[in-house]
Amino acid sequence: MRISPACLSLPSCLLLVSLAVDVVASPNPLPKSRWVRQGRGRKPSTHNLQTRDAECVENNATHIAAPFQNVWDELSNVEAASVVQWLFQQPELNLTVSDDAGPWDNTIQLVELMRPNKTDVLQYLDHSGSPPARYAHAVLAHRASEEPYYADILVGPLPVKNGTTTWEPLEYPYTRKTLGRVRTLDADTELQQEWLYNISATIADITLDLWNGTALGLDNDTLDIWGIDPYWQDDGHIVRWDGFWGIPTDKFDMETLLPLGLYIKSDVTGRDPSKWKHEGWLYNDIYYETTEEFRKAYYSPGFVKLGANIEGAWGQTGREGPVLPQDANYPPVAVAPSGARYSVDTERKYVTWMDFSFYVSFSRDTGVSLYDIRYKGQRVLYELGLQEALAHYAGNDPVQSGTSYLDSYYGFGPSFYVSETTHTHVDSICLFEFDADFPIQRHSTSWYVSNTKNVYFTLRSVSTVGNYDYMFSYSFYLDGSIGVEVRASGYIQSAYFANNHDYGYHIHDFLSGSMHDHVLNFKADFDILGLNNTVELMKQVPVTKNYPWSGGKARNTMMLKRSIVENEDVGRFNWDANSATQVRVVNMDERNKYGEYRGYRILPATGTVHLTVKDSSNLVNAAQWAGYDVQVTKQHDYEPRAAHSYNTQDVFDPPINFNEFFNSENITQTDLVLWLNLGMHHIPHTGDLPNTVFTTAHSGVQFMPLNYLLGDPSRQSSNQVRIDYSDGNVTAVDLFGQHAGSCDLDFTPGTADLWNYHGDVVVRKFPYDPNDPFYETDSIF
């Protein structure tokens, strides 16, 4: 049995299938903050296989054969190793093995599958064509230059064969047409960190006086320095602001709760450190242009010294406080007496449950995506997956004000390809069926009551991106609806509390719960009964109106106003006030027998938000996807993703500027993509200490069939009952064929097996050494 972080969240008696995610991906971009530098940066998730010894007959997931190849599946170990080897053989690339590379060497940043174009895939899936040729997408870090850059390239076709395999710049999926190249601001991160330590050293007397510590780059440092992301990129200058943070001495990951309130401004333009400039200090909302000025003020009478945030139980997870009543007893838990009721092709990462089926794909940048989601054999979505996640902070200090993480830069499944090794996160996808705490249907009368269980199926992955844990759930329901949900837990990134009550609550000694917006963009490429779809809006409006029967009196009532979203100019909008407008994806050529368009409705289920900040100074054009709730574009093979993972490297002219997807194209009865934002406004309060709780930090949308079938498909379920009665007696019980006998269940809490947890399987790709895999936990985060 293997317990995975993704499944740890679950009642532990559910029988779960093993679906290994075997992805080749890249070394992390060089990181900003200590938790990233220590390898604590970012994580994908894993999943679970449990077998239990019990008298109830528990089946594991049924193994089936997927009808098609998973053309979105990651590169195999052999494919990845051969691409890496081939790249090192191309002299013009001048590549150095990561372990040997310095800041002026070129390295391989990422090798992964180049997901095939939809057009080509549909030839295969729908028109008996061949599977599209496989290509690798590689990112090279060209550092051997005064102007270092990342280069996206395409390598293939695969398998690698000398003579036929070539590489070419990858440009077509990006709005910026610069041969797939974007400058990197990361080439000299280590030098810049030294630069910061050197500045810190010049005021070691002050840091010792304030906090009894120093940040000098030594092993026994008790202070850390890191700051904004992305860097300021105005006027041709690259400017960074960094703050001092306490380093926890206990095991808990609470550095982001220990800001100290002193900030350093540096101009780090160019690759010559001798030209970098320390431009000032900020302390207690006072800006000092030079160290001398700051020092002079510090030692002047009346200088206000602020206190420190000190680690302690308040920032530690684990049990704390009185044991709750009866909490020593087993809590309720879900069990699967028959085991799994779903089917999997583990090789092709193909899953079926009831009348749903889909393929699973995984990437370093965005984690899990689902492809070819079908319901009752008919494709509903070609693609569904995360595009990017933004955490936009604000504050009176430059570090909070300047922080707008675009998390795919770190990756929702990183650490796969690290220094020419690939890491396979065992069990990183959690599949489970669950019985909701409410039925899907009920009705009672004086003579009968009927009730149907609400059993659903979820694919879940968890990505810890530094301090924060994002939980993504894709759920499938018996009524044909699909849920997309994200919840957030983990440690907040806090601010030092000084003069900033307008940016957060005061939540600990000198701590502000720094306000921020989480916005997470999902691509939902709907194909309702074919490619030609339209977004129809159905608005409920109050009206005052006469009727033939109203005797000449106007009545205050309401009615429906239908409209369609004609083109991309009007393709960006928000959920309507008072939820007045239904948003539907319909196929206007596919009416049901009553003349209604068949389609799916998009329904905010647990709240969604878009970005509060207008024209963010931090992001400029790097996250133009964040400003609306719903955005609709015509599908193009050249617009596969709303963001590029290196958009932070050039926020004025990022590789993908989502605004450029909107160019007035007609979007009626054509192939559409909906880009949906989930998210939460987060103003952390004391209840976010030590960790934010998933209970209230949630966001979700549902896709529900609307006039799609002729009735509710949950009627197919066997797990319903009807009781007929009269005069106080039951006269009939109909169980509709459901399994109703008893069996004996050996109840063992899942916690019993946590010792079997282990980390990633690591395989060296260059030189390729498939026979010596090893386990590692260092890069789990």
Added chain:
Amino acid sequence: MRISPACLSLPSCLLLVSLAVDVVASPNPLPKSRWVRQGRGRKPSTHNLQTRDAECVENNATHIAAPFQNVWDELSNVEAASVVQWLFQQPELNLTVSDDAGPWDNTIQLVELMRPNKTDVLQYLDHSGSPPARYAHAVLAHRASEEPYYADILVGPLPVKNGTTTWEPLEYPYTRKTLGRVRTLDADTELQQEWLYNISATIADITLDLWNGTALGLDNDTLDIWGIDPYWQDDGHIVRWDGFWGIPTDKFDMETLLPLGLYIKSDVTGRDPSKWKHEGWLYNDIYYETTEEFRKAYYSPGFVKLGANIEGAWGQTGREGPVLPQDANYPPVAVAPSGARYSVDTERKYVTWMDFSFYVSFSRDTGVSLYDIRYKGQRVLYELGLQEALAHYAGNDPVQSGTSYLDSYYGFGPSFYVSETTHTHVDSICLFEFDADFPIQRHSTSWYVSNTKNVYFTLRSVSTVGNYDYMFSYSFYLDGSIGVEVRASGYIQSAYFANNHDYGYHIHDFLSGSMHDHVLNFKADFDILGLNNTVELMKQVPVTKNYPWSGGKARNTMMLKRSIVENEDVGRFNWDANSATQVRVVNMDERNKYGEYRGYRILPATGTVHLTVKDSSNLVNAAQWAGYDVQVTKQHDYEPRAAHSYNTQDVFDPPINFNEFFNSENITQTDLVLWLNLGMHHIPHTGDLPNTVFTTAHSGVQFMPLNYLLGDPSRQSSNQVRIDYSDGNVTAVDLFGQHAGSCDLDFTPGTADLWNYHGDVVVRKFPYDPNDPFYETDSIF
């Protein structure tokens, strides 16, 4: 074991406590539609006691003694019987026993507890006073009059003692000051029904021609006639519109799916049927002022005859269609290996779970309310419960257009006091603990992962009000948050499909899914650390701003704007666009050690709506609570409820006009009540056939502690783990004292015991006959 409709929704292995609801309540108001007339009108819910024989040690709910009397508890059988007897002894009331009463006799409509004033209760709970004296609230139907009326009266103090017991008009809790009296439009409902049958008889040839049926008031009628609620009440006239409906011949409750598209207008002003007027017909959007005119048109060439909606499998619940893959296996299910982990005083209806406690109360009109909800010993809410539920339809036909059900008229727990019997709904409240499908907390790093189970506790009741089933859930979470949720299932009320595509989808042969708004008002009387509370708004706003460190460049960012809701003039508002504004109830005299106000945030969790229609012609002043999401008033003993169950009887001048609660009073640091609307816009589509599904028909708010404690209280839970690891090996597993051994569980699906279901316990109150209780199911609906 007794399975209750309220618990039927649940995984059946949870161990549930028995909490009998023993309420004395009233005969239904005389009903409009056949399903009400047949006793199918409205229902409360019941609940569950399961004991299981297994080797895991399963405890039933722990029995505890409530610290106080439940002063909100319903009248006992003896109390109710003595009040009824006493009322019959008062000659001035001139009461007739229901079974003997005709339309010109006075009857007792309701006898229930008069819930005591908050002021008096707090003397008892908080200031060592005596429990407030108990009074009965009775409603008398005065029909022995040309102008019949309902009269609310107060009877007491209890116990009844000749000499000390008196009655008086009950006026103070109502905004209309007419001695607790409101006219009734229901005195002659049976005569009016005959009137309709007589009109129907005049066109029996037409109904036979159209639908091969008649509506004559005979047992073998295949057609039914019913219509709008409330009646039109303009210009001193009482006008009703009724439509023809098919009567199902099978067992399924689908009459509301069988509209036939012919409508009758009647002026039924006054009590003299000879003065009533048949004012016309409507068919296919054409209004005919007389039967002659209609008949002439009907038999003219070119008259368009429309088809009928015919019952069939499309409107039947039960299993239908192919059996789903693997659905014959047990689905997952929740079990409670240790049994219940909560405590109950069944006598006083007092419940505790973890650090929460509350008392349960029940009324015919509004179902379950919770009182004195405490968290960690401190009151958070004095009262929490449903006030009223509105279903506002619209349409091109007068029946849909004129229908705006105010469901407390029918009651969310009716049938308690029916013709001098009281009905005890056994097991009508379902209490259960559940393990969510996601944890409440998690965080992972390169060296450990931590995870806490999200176990919560729910009190649930289900009320079937005619065709519709409302499921109410009050849930309590380990982070101190409280959820209030309503979901809807059951049969829709549909419209005949003709010329009304602007009012709904075409969902079956001649059927429109008639658009309607569900709005449900909840009273949330917060007492955060005492009575003096304030609503603070915290808005996240985009700003462009210079900072001391921004080098003179204005930055586009965001900040917080705090404001307080000063008085009732600004006490009515909606959830902000993009969820930009947090709504919090705080006590400004109770700051935490960091200076933040302690409080609870009110958070829309699964979507809420307010009424679309402005100044509804149907409702006029009868549901002025429905127009906003959030409404805040100063608490007054004389404003205990937002609505009166007979508001429909005089919509221009109803007993409670919620608008009158708003009279500019200051609402800062005083005792506040929040009136919160939940609800859904519902435009039924084919997926609502046969029943609406709970999956997407949902609405909910959460109350979450915000800066209320100094940290997250879920840290107290034992049900968490932390796994430490390094180099691919687990180095430590901390289970924090949770129960982690195995035990043997006899798994039996709950469906095995459905034969033990039975109906209400009925006890005759006049003459009082406690020794001959009997079971009845006729009034379960």
